[in-house]
Amino acid sequence: MELFGINGSELLILGLIAVVVLGPEKLPEYAQKLAQLIKSIRGYAAGAKERLREEVGDEVADMDWRKLDPRQYDPRKIIRDALLDDEAPASGPASPSASGGSAALAAAAPAAALSALPTVATQTQLAEGELAPFDSEAT
Template sequence: MTMFGISYEKLFVLAVIALFVLGPERLPAAATWVGQNIRRVREFAGHANRQLRSELGPEFDQLREPLEQLRGPLQDLRSLRDPRSALMRHLLDEPSPPSNGPVPSARPAVDTDAT
């Protein structure tokens, strides 16, 4: 996985599409522009994070704690978007323990002594 959850294969396909759409003359300039803007967004996010941390102090970590607790279940939900990982998770999960009660039948009992 790479940035934004895009695999290398998908990046390659996007690069080939960009080559056809933009052409070999404009592709390097477009790639430079995209790289510069991604760098600016990262710098902005890092600056905002440092500013919040300095202004909130220890309360910042208290605010982040519930979000970190949600990260695990969200990763589980994201893995369900990929059919292969969802299938592997389903196949590798331990089966639920059998119940001790009677197993309900799918068909209702039919009375054969109709007189």
């Protein structure tokens, strides 16, 4: 059993040090204060849980909190699932055709979006020895 990363032998050593430092007269008093502190912390936690249940409802008791753990999500898997999703994009009034289905629409959407972009003008070649244009305000 580990409590705050302390194993049994370390806990025993800490107890012996407490007996030596506090002395046998004050040790029961401090042990009682520690027990009261732990009880009050448990009471605060139970009260907060009950208040949350009252405000949010009984669905909190049924909620699987492990699903909300951010450590279980792999960004690569999320992106892969989003890219390989067979559903049509939510934006756009287009409906899937009977022959192509939503997969064909999803595949055609990026091509249609790219064709709507303005084309880049072709760059002219500089003559040999000619300096490239320089904009002093841009730097």
